[in-house]
Amino acid sequence: MDTIMLARIQFGISLGFHYIFPQTTLGLALIILIAEWRYVATGEEAWKRISTLLSRFLGLVFAFGVATGLVLPFSFGMNWGKFSVFSAPVFGTQLAIEAMVAFTLEAVFLSIVMFGRERVSKRAYLASVFFVFLGSHLSAFFIISANSWLQTPAGYAIEAGRLVLADWVAATFNPSTGIRFLHAVTAAWISGFFFVLAISSCLIAQNRRRADAKRLFSLAAALSLAFGLLQPLLGHQQIMEVLRHQPVKDAAYEGIFESVNGAPLIGFGLPDAANRQIRFALSIPKGLSFLESGNPDSFVKGLNDFPVETWPPVNVIFTTFHIMVPLAGVIIAVALSALYFTRKKERKPLEERPIFLRLVMLSAAAPYLANELGWIGAEMGRQPWTISGLLMTKDAGTAAQGKGTVAFSLSLFALVYAVLAVLFWKFTTAAVKSVPQTASEGGDHASA
Amino acid sequence: MQAPSILQTFWFCALASVFLVFFLLDGFDMGIGMALPFFSKEESERKKLIDIAWPFWDGNELWAIIGGSCLFAAFPYAFVALIGGLAPVVALLLVFLMFRTVSFEAWYKDPSRRRFWEYAQAAGSFLLAFGFGLLSGNLIAGLPMTETGAFAGSPLSAFQPYAILTGLLAAAAALMHGAAYVRKKSAGAVRDKATRLARGTFPAVAVLSAAAFAWTAVIVPEAMTRFPFLLGVAGAVAFGVSFRVSLGRPGDRAPFRWSAAAMVCVWIAGASALFPYLIRPAAGGPPAAGGPAAVGPAAGGPGLSLAAASSPASTLSFLAVFATAALAVVAFYTVFVYRTFKGKTASDEAAH
Numbered sequence: 001m002d003t004i005m006l007a008r009i010q011f012g013i014s015l016g017f018h019y020i021f022p023q024t025t026l027g028l029a030l031i032i033l034i035a036e037w038r039y040v041a042t043g044e045e046a047w048k049r050i051s052t053l054l055s056r057f058l059g060l061v062f063a064f065g066v067a068t069g070l071v072l073p074f075s076f077g078m079n080w081g082k083f084s085v086f087s088a089p090v091f092g093t094q095l096a097i098e099a100m101v102a103f104t105l106e107a108v109f110l111s112i113v114m115f116g117r118e119r120v121s122k123r124a125y126l127a128s129v130f131f132v133f134l135g136s137h138l139s140a141f142f143i144i145s146a147n148s149w150l151q152t153p154a155g156y157a158i159e160a161g162r163l164v165l166a167d168w169v170a171a172t173f174n175p176s177t178g179i180r181f182l183h184a185v186t187a188a189w190i191s192g193f194f195f196v197l198a199i200s201s202c203l204i205a206q207n208r209r210r211a212d213a214k215r216l217f218s219l220a221a222a223l224s225l226a227f228g229l230l231q232p233l234l235g236h237q238q239i240m241e242v243l244r245h246q247p248v249k250d251a252a253y254e255g256i257f258e259s260v261n262g263a264p265l266i267g268f269g270l271p272d273a274a275n276r277q278i279r280f281a282l283s284i285p286k287g288l289s290f291l292e293s294g295n296p297d298s299f300v301k302g303l304n305d306f307p308v309e310t311w312p313p314v315n316v317i318f319t320t321f322h323i324m325v326p327l328a329g330v331i332i333a334v335a336l337s338a339l340y341f342t343r344k345k346e347r348k349p350l351e352e353r354p355i356f357l358r359l360v361m362l363s364a365a366a367p368y369l370a371n372e373l374g375w376i377g378a379e380m381g382r383q384p385w386t387i388s389g390l391l392m393t394k395d396a397g398t399a400a401q402g403k404g405t406v407a408f409s410l411s412l413f414a415l416v417y418a419v420l421a422v423l424f425w426k427f428t429t430a431a432v433k434s435v436p437q438t439a440s441e442g443g444d445h446a447s448a
Numbered sequence: 449m450q451a452p453s454i455l456q457t458f459w460f461c462a463l464a465s466v467f468l469v470f471f472l473l474d475g476f477d478m479g480i481g482m483a484l485p486f487f488s489k490e491e492s493e494r495k496k497l498i499d500i501a502w503p504f505w506d507g508n509e510l511w512a513i514i515g516g517s518c519l520f521a522a523f524p525y526a527f528v529a530l531i532g533g534l535a536p537v538v539a540l541l542l543v544f545l546m547f548r549t550v551s552f553e554a555w556y557k558d559p560s561r562r563r564f565w566e567y568a569q570a571a572g573s574f575l576l577a578f579g580f581g582l583l584s585g586n587l588i589a590g591l592p593m594t595e596t597g598a599f600a601g602s603p604l605s606a607f608q609p610y611a612i613l614t615g616l617l618a619a620a621a622a623l624m625h626g627a628a629y630v631r632k633k634s635a636g637a638v639r640d641k642a643t644r645l646a647r648g649t650f651p652a653v654a655v656l657s658a659a660a661f662a663w664t665a666v667i668v669p670e671a672m673t674r675f676p677f678l679l680g681v682a683g684a685v686a687f688g689v690s691f692r693v694s695l696g697r698p699g700d701r702a703p704f705r706w707s708a709a710a711m712v713c714v715w716i717a718g719a720s721a722l723f724p725y726l727i728r729p730a731a732g733g734p735p736a737a738g739g740p741a742a743v744g745p746a747a748g749g750p751g752l753s754l755a756a757a758s759s760p761a762s763t764l765s766f767l768a769v770f771a772t773a774a775l776a777v778v779a780f781y782t783v784f785v786y787r788t789f790k791g792k793t794a795s796d797e798a799a800h
Contacts, residue, residue, distance in 0.1 A: 059553075064550065066509065066510075068546065070512075070545055071542050074516060076520065077520065077527045077532050077538075078532050078535040081598075084520060084524050084532075085524045085528055088527070089521070089759045092520040092521030092527075092763075093766065096514070096517040096767060096771070097767075098517070099510065100771060100775060101777075104507075104510050104514070107506040107509075108781055108782055108785050111507055115502075115789070116789065164763070165762050168766055398528065398535075405535050405603075408536055412539055412543060413539070426557070426558065427554070
């Protein structure tokens with residue numbers, strides 16, 4: 001294994017582990033904003049208790065997000081020297097802007113959300129919650145914009161071999177930014193909603209603040225269903241964008257090797273890129289052609305018509321894509337049944353369905369897995385390029401970086417992430433257990 | 449060496465300011481962290497320290513992220529030379545930063561291991577402050593670089609005597625600064641212990657900064673002819689004395705103000721010794737083993753000047769306008785949030 005491969009593994013692990021936390025933050029911040037808004041609008045104390053309860057989890061998730069996110073910009077400097085020096089005028093600028101306008105907003109107002117409720121007015125507190133929401137979403141926007149620039153670079157010029165920022169607006173709103181932002185943020189929200197569903201299921205099952213937990217459960221279930229249904233439409237738009245700008249990546253996603261009129265939509269199969277085929281494929285005839293153009297007999301260009309050296313790792317991205325898509329079905333099914341069991345007419349209350357509650361808790365893994373797989377597909381699908389058409393991954397490393405150095409930081413980080421994962425699990429369960437039991441608390445009294 | 453442009457000079461000053469703000473703000477968190485396990489036998493008094501630091505660490509730590517990403521955008525060659533060249537050191541610093549970040553949460557959520565988390569906090573904070581001073585010192589003492597602006601040393605190049613001195617200075621200054629902050633935010637026994645801690649740390653800070661000034665004048669003789677350097681030294685002495693005097697006076701806000709002012713002056717002196725370089729030429733010696741010997745410099749190399757390290761002018765100018773506007777807004781709401789929490793920290797204020 002060469003240095004570049006080790007560096008790729010390190011970056012993949014760092015990013016994949018980090019991304020557990022921000023995707024939670026995005027959805028959690030939205031639910032807290034809704035709860036706080038309902039509190040200010042209706043004056044109901046239950047919404048205030050819900051907002052306070054969730055902001056503790058937000059603080060925990062945010063702390064782990066910062067801890068793991070700190071590594072990322074420095075990783076560029078450590079292992080991706082040539083990439084950093086080349087891309088700094090555009091890519092570095094986006095990271096700097098993200099830090100200055102987005103991350104700061106979120107971090108600074110989070111102190112008011114977590115510690116300042118008694119020190120500011122109701123409306124100032126709601127505004128602080130809104131700024132945390134805004135900051136985290138601006139952060140998502142600039143990071144996804146920077147990543148989209150790697151996929152579909154724009155707004156740059158090359159002068160004397162160096163990259164130059166020519167048009168910041170064009171670079172920021174490059175051809176793939178918009179749809180990728182919508183698709184990724186919706187996916188992240190669903191993770192946040194399922195995080196809340198899991199927490200509230202746990203609270204209901206353990207009889208902690210049960211009335212509040214049920215209210216929260218219904219809200220998270222309704223949001224999960226709404227955005228779970230929206231997501232396939234956004235996913236389709238995203239795939240159409242990939243088809244326009246990264247046709248090789250699209251052919252690999254869909255597993256189409258032979259160019260053909262009326263290409264099938266493969267729902268399942270085992271990819272075998274070496275022999276240029278998908279084994280045991282279950283497919284809908286002409287389905288892909290129909291999805292791409294509305295015409296079942298339209299032409300689809302297959303991988304065989306692209307040079308092999310421009311192929312991404314087909315087996316990996318076909319597989320991740322074909323696990324991600326069915327997970328959308330799991331998400332919709334869980335959200336639908338969660339809503340069904342919280343109907344007003346339902347005679348058996350949720351707390352008498354322990355198995356269902358447990359299933360909801362377990363299903364929280366689905367959106368997280370879908371997010372991670374989606375990003376693995378997006379990033380590995382860009383290979384062999386780090387910046388599409390401009391810089392190949394094999395040329396992006398740090399010149400003098402020895403294999404030992406990368407192996408050292410890789411094993412160090414992997415160890416630390418394992419410890420952090422255990423700690424996060426412990427702290428989250430401890431936070432759930434610190435919520436008072438309904439009976440002993442005498443009517444859900446707020447305790448900050 | 450090519451002279452730096454106005455934009456490059458602007459970014460040098462801007463980055464120096466951002467890292468200074470980082471150390472002024474996160475410095476007191478580091479100081480409080482270092483003192484934590486040793487501050488008192490009473491757990492309630494140690495808890496007080498955590499409650500003082502906790503609301504701010506995230507807002508403080510982000511200045512390191514702003515600084516790191518602006519360094520990446522504005523001076524990518526310096527970013528890669530420093531972060532890539534000293535990768536193992538940086539990786540270890542990041543690990544300390546990660547554990548420090550979660551150890552506040554851990555203290556409340558893992559009560560059976562509180563002592564462990566206090567020592568983790570102390571070790572992480574000390575190594576962070578030391579690492580910050582160590583990296584800064586290396587910029588002034590110089591690192592081996594090639595003519596093309598690539599790092600030509602080994603990670604061990606960072607551990608040169610001057611940089612170890614500045615590392616110790618940063619750690620001692622953070623401890624003193626943290627003690628001054630605790631005095632500002634507390635009352636009674638905690639306030640008195642903080643005052644004693646500040647008084648005890650002061651001589652170490654004074655001796656270490658005097659040694660650092662003298663040594664800087666030896667390795668950068670031209671600094672003695674630079675007005676900002678002399679001003680920084682004079683200011684550091686004046687504010688340092690004011691700090692010591694204010695400890696014995698009744699006001700609880702003054703010591704923190706004076707220690708901040710003294711740190712600003714030390715930083716001005718350091719930055720004016722560094723200019724117009726980002727990494728000064730290293731003194732003598734062949735490039736260390738593992739470096740690309742064929743293209744490596746004969747004696748430490750040319751260092752890395754602002755002109756050689758920077759991004760193209762279009763990026764610098766765009767980001768300069770953007771950063772000025774954005775950081776003005778950030779400063780505005782950061783002050784707003786600090787004012788929200790002004791005064792002594794009440795017990796049990798933190799929502800855990």
